[in-house]
Amino acid sequence: MHELAIATSILNCVQAEAARMPKARITKVGVKIGELAGVDRDALQFGFEVLVKDTEWQALALELEYVPRMQRCSKCTYEFRMTEFDPRCPLCGDASTDCISGEELDIAYLEVEE
Amino acid sequence: MNRIAVEKKVLNENQLLADQLRERYRQHGVLCLNLISAPGSGKTALLERTLERLDKSTRVAVLTGDLQTENDATRLAKFGFPVKQITTGGTCHLDARMIERHLEGWKLEELDLLIVENVGNLVCPASYDLGEDAKIVLLSTTEGEDKPLKYPSIFFKSELMLLTKIDLLPYVPFKAELARENARRIHPGMEIIDVSSITGEGLDRWMEWLRTREAKAKPAAAGA
Numbered sequence: 001m002h003e004l005a006i007a008t009s010i011l012n013c014v015q016a017e018a019a020r021m022p023k024a025r026i027t028k029v030g031v032k033i034g035e036l037a038g039v040d041r042d043a044l045q046f047g048f049e050v051l052v053k054d055t056e057w058q059a060l061a062l063e064l065e066y067v068p069r070m071q072r073c074s075k076c077t078y079e080f081r082m083t084e085f086d087p088r089c090p091l092c093g094d095a096s097t098d099c100i101s102g103e104e105l106d107i108a109y110l111e112v113e114e
Numbered sequence: 115m116n117r118i119a120v121e122k123k124v125l126n127e128n129q130l131l132a133d134q135l136r137e138r139y140r141q142h143g144v145l146c147l148n149l150i151s152a153p154g155s156g157k158t159a160l161l162e163r164t165l166e167r168l169d170k171s172t173r174v175a176v177l178t179g180d181l182q183t184e185n186d187a188t189r190l191a192k193f194g195f196p197v198k199q200i201t202t203g204g205t206c207h208l209d210a211r212m213i214e215r216h217l218e219g220w221k222l223e224e225l226d227l228l229i230v231e232n233v234g235n236l237v238c239p240a241s242y243d244l245g246e247d248a249k250i251v252l253l254s255t256t257e258g259e260d261k262p263l264k265y266p267s268i269f270f271k272s273e274l275m276l277l278t279k280i281d282l283l284p285y286v287p288f289k290a291e292l293a294r295e296n297a298r299r300i301h302p303g304m305e306i307i308d309v310s311s312i313t314g315e316g317l318d319r320w321m322e323w324l325r326t327r328e329a330k331a332k333p334a335a336a337g338a
Contacts, residue, residue: 002206002238009124017120027115031124038240038267085263085299095302099270105241107122113115 003043006105007051007062013107014060021112028061028111034104035069069102128242131210135217135245142222145331146230148244150268151252152261153234156278158186159311160252160320161231165193167321173224177216178231179208186231196220207238210245227328236261240268247331248273255279255286259293262300269300274307274323281310 014029033039041064048062069082073089074096080089087097123129139146149157161176168174175196178186187199198216200208213230222228230246232239240249251272253261256279262269269275275297277290294306307323309316 002241005205005238006124006241009127013120013122013124013126024116036267036270038237038265085266085296087299087302097302103270105124107120107124109120110118111115112118 003040004047004051006039007044007047010048010062010107011051011057011060014057014110017110024112024114026060026110026112028063029107030063030065030109030111032065032067032104032106032108034067034102036099036102037105039105041066065108067101067104070100071097072100073097125241125243128210131214132243132245135210135213136247138222139228139245139247139331142225143332144222144225144228145328146228146244146246147327148230148232148239148246148249149252150232150236150239150249150272151234151254151278152236152257155234155252155254155257156311157231157234157252158189160276160278160309161190161229162193163311163314163317164229164321164324165190165195167317168193168195170194172226174227174229175220175225176229176231177208177213179212179233181205181233202233206233206235207242208232208244209242213244226332227324236265236268240265240271248327250274250276252276252278253293253297255282255288255290257288259289260296262293262296266300269297269304272301272304274305276320277306277308279310279312280308280315281313 010031014026018026033041045062052058052060070079071082071087072079073094075094076092078089078091088095089097151157176190177198177200179200179202180186181202181204184199187197190197200212200216230244249272251268253275297304307316307319309320
C-alpha cells in the first residue's frame with residue numbers, strides 16, 4: 001500500500017509545475033500507470049482524493065491511463081500485447097521478445113486554465 | 115483549456131537520488147544489491163549464511179529495513195561487518211533518501227559490497243529504485259508457486275530469483291518447477307538459484323554469483 005506515497009509524489013510534482021506558471025490554474029493531472037508498475041489504480045485514485053480534500057487542490061482531478069505490457073519480437077520485430085503471461089511472439093513463435101512498455105509511472109500532462 | 119505535456123516520472127525525486135547513489139557506487143566500485151521478498155521468505159537468514167561465508171577481510175556493509183525493531187541488525191551484526199537498521203516506522207518500502215541518510219558515516223571508498231535488505235513486501239519496493247546494481251527477489255517453498263504471476267512487477271525487475279527453503283521441499287506441496295516456469299513467464303531468461311539457509315545447499319552457487327557480480331562492479335584494472 002504505497003499508493004498514498006505515490007499520490008503525494010504526484011501532488012508534489014503538480015505543485016512544482018504550478019510554481020513555474022503562477023498565472024495558470026491547473027485543473028487536471030494525467031498519469032500513466034503501466035501494467036508492471038505495481039500500482040493499484042483504485043487505491044491511487046482514492047489516496048489522491050483523500051490527499052487533496054479540504055486543501056487548495058481539492059478541485060484538481062487525477063486521470064489515470066493504463067498502459068498494457070507490450071513486447072517486441074527481436075527476430076521479426078512484431079509488436080504485441082502480452083496476454084496470459086506468454087512472452088512468445090504470436091507471429092513467428094520466437095521466445096526472445098523484449099518488453100517495450102508497461103513499466104510507466106509517469107506524469108503525462110496537465111490541463112490548465114489561463 | 116490547455117493541455118500541457120509533462121513527461122516526467124512520478125517518482126522523479128526518488129529517481130534523481132537513486133541515480134546519484136548509482137553514480138557514487140560506480141565511482142567507488144561498490145556493488146549494491148537490493149534484496150526483496152515477502153515477509154518471512156528468508157532474507158535475513160540468507161544474509162546470515164552469506165556474511166558467515168565471507169572472508170573477514172571482505173569490505174561489505176548491510177542496510178536492513180523493517181517497519182519496527184532493531185532485531186535484524188542485531189542478528190547480522192554478529193558477523194563483525196558494519197550493519198545499520200533502517201526502521202521506516204510504518205512505511206512499506208525503502209526509498210533512495212533513506213539509503214542516502216543511512217550511508218552517512220560510511221566511506222564508500224572502503225566498501226566493495228553493499229547489501230540492502232528491503233522491507234518484507236513484494237509490491238511497493240518494486241517501485242522505488244535505490245540505485246542498486248541489481249534487485250534480487252526471494253521466493254520460498256512455503257509460499258505459492260503462482261507468486262510471480264500475482265506480483266509480476268518485482269519478478270520482472272529482478273535480475274536473480276533465489277528459491278529459498280528448498281530443504282522443505284519433501285514436506286510441502288510446493289512444485290519448484292512450476293514456480294520457476296511462472297517466474298520465467300514474467301521474466302524470460304531470469305537467473306534462478308535454489309538455496310537452503312538451513313542445510314547450506316545451493317549457497318556455493320549463490321556465493322559464486324555474488325563474486326562474479328562483485329568483480330564486474332570493479333573498474334577494469336587497466337585504462338579505468
